[in-house]
Amino acid sequence: MGSCETCVVRNTAICADMDGDELELLNTIGRRRNLEAGEQLLWEGEDAVLVANVIDGVLKLSNSMEDGREQIVGLVYPSDFIGRPFGATTPYGVEALTDSRVCVFARRDFDKFAQEHPKLEHKLLERTLTELDRTRKWMLLLGRKSAEERLATFLLEISQRLDPATCSNPDPQAHFVFDIPFSRQQVGDVLGLTIETVSRQFTKLKRDGVIDLPSRRSVEILDRFELEARAGG
Amino acid sequence: MGSCETCVVRNTAICADMDGDELELLNTIGRRRNLEAGEQLLWEGEDAVLVANVIDGVLKLSNSMEDGREQIVGLVYPSDFIGRPFGATTPYGVEALTDSRVCVFARRDFDKFAQEHPKLEHKLLERTLTELDRTRKWMLLLGRKSAEERLATFLLEISQRLDPATCSNPDPQAHFVFDIPFSRQQVGDVLGLTIETVSRQFTKLKRDGVIDLPSRRSVEILDRFELEARAGG
DNA sequence: CGCATTATTGAGCCGTCTCAATCGTTGTGG
DNA sequence: CCACAACGATTGAGACGGCTCAATAATGCG
Structure with a gap:
């Protein structure tokens, strides 16, 4: 059993800056999950039922076309956040590239928790902004x-x-x-x-x-x- | 002079859901600005001194290489948000494609205001998540x-x-x-x-x-x- | 009307893709 | 321990799509 206090990404993930009480509460709604290399965590277009933090390993986010063409739209490393809070469907597939450990939350619980904890939302916002910057830089690569x-x-x-x-x-x-x-x-x-x-x-x-x-x-x-x-x- | 109460994007921009008092306060730190087609609002790599809401017009966000190759990494329409809160430098250039009107904030003021108003941060988070989804979908186009x-x-x-x-x-x-x-x-x-x-x-x-x-x-x-x-x- | 700007069209080239063969590594069973 | 299959990676030949360079055509503007 993992708990937030001993989590290796405790100080770099979105959980950073949270105090003991908040963390304890967050701990009650999340659970650890191990993924093998090649295992899929989320499927593109399915209902967005969960979000997660990466503890260890590397995962890919990808979009694909009917004929099989695929584009990896993001790579996720330890302490990165996965999933689509406040949205109905997951816009990309998530698959573990290496054996990985993640900390999983039911999206409904997480959304509620986030709305009640502005500090968490702020962390998530900063992270999302950084990810958007990185993604846009990648577009220059793909386009030009x-x-x-x-x-x-x-x-x-x-x-x-x-x-x-x-x-x-x-x-x-x-x-x-x-x-x-x-x-x-x-x-x-x-x-x-x-x-x-x-x-x-x-x-x-x-x-x-x-x-x-x-x-x-x-x-x-x-x-x-x-x-x-x-x-x- | 524009004021938030009469703003045409009042209910769709990040300002939505804010009450009268908050809006009034926001109004005091923002100001309207008109841009002509072709006019540049932000330069890639410069200090991130301001953020803005689009009231009218279309603007482009772009990254470019030393040799002149350019990639447009985003298009911005009325009620969309521009700029990089909580970051030191602007990661892309912003240029008006049509004559435009924007509502501009000094980034320092805006950051402070946002931190004090979770509802605004939440709106901004939802918007950023949506934009990230759109951007990733575009990567499939560029790559494949x-x-x-x-x-x-x-x-x-x-x-x-x-x-x-x-x-x-x-x-x-x-x-x-x-x-x-x-x-x-x-x-x-x-x-x-x-x-x-x-x-x-x-x-x-x-x-x-x-x-x-x-x-x-x-x-x-x-x-x-x-x-x-x-x-x- | 004349000029500048932007878009279209054409010819040929180059880079990347496709298809196919070979190589190297890893793992398996004899 | 070796032969062999299975898989991933490399290499090659040729095709094709999009790029480059250049000429022409439209459009907009003074």
Whole structure:
């Protein structure tokens, strides 16, 4: 059983800034849930019955078309919020990319709780505004960037998301290895590219000495400065 | 001089649900401002000094790259909210596409006011969530749709935005004429296409009898059903 | 009326997609 | 422990869609 007091994302999730009593109340309406990689939490278009906080793992939000084309519209990391409060239907599917732990709330309970706790709503607002900014930045990538620019941008963003230390210590020459929690297909779905194009661009960056690919799922940034140049604006 | 009591978007903007006293207070910190078509209200990356409500007109939000490539990341219509509360910098440029009227607030004043008025923050949250949903839907278009699908989707969305009646009365065969408040270049910037491709797709839809183009800036939907089919998922 | 601006049309190219074959890794059963 | 299947990733060849560059046509404006 998890409780809010011992939660690892206690101070970064929307629950931050809440006092002991509030937290206890929130704890009574939420429950932990484990998800395996590939498991779906919400389906696009279904009734919005629940919302959640990510404790651990990475999940994708995606929209798709009848013919199977899919676009990943967001990636969700620990302490991020999932779901659509105050709305009737879930506008995107949510699927775990890695084994994950989430803290789930019935939407009805959460909505009520939020309305009664302005501090929580404020946190949620700030988070939603930040997410909107990030999403809009991604639109520039999808609408205007080349395949190489897209992959370079993606590798930079993901390396920063997975190691927050990189943000505060942006040594452009620093070597840096990390695991990509995505298959090539999923990278393509994020970037609006096919799997083959993604693969070719990986190979090209490696051939040019910008990155190395020690294994299928890991990347080493050899020349961050060059990678940034290739990411474009 | 405008005042909130007589404001035409009084009941649909974030100011809705506020009582007389609150509104009066809000009125003292905001002021009206007229913008000419093409006039810029905010610049990408500058300090976020102000936020605003749209009273009349259409504005674009856009991100761009050093080499001039531009992506429109949002369109703003009457009663919509503009700007980045609780943030240091404005993440996108804002430019009026038509002559517009907005209700402007110093961000510092607005932030303070919002924190003290949960009802306003709640409205703002709902609005931001809706906008995030819309933006994510647009990512599917940018990442996965063909030029024809993009233009068809765009014409449907804009016809609904400009005539709310169409939403509640979705007769698929209904003829419907409306003005596009955008140049071909701007349509391209919204859809992630070049001006030539946009023009060719307009011509194609017209040649196929799906739409008519009575003038440069206006469109008549002749066969909404077919247009929906061509918009894809 | 003449000029500037915006849109359309055309020809050719380039980047990404499609389709297909091969390679590499992982896991399984003999 | 090895052979083999299954899967994901890579690579190649060719097609196609949208882009670039250029010319022309419409529209708007002084």
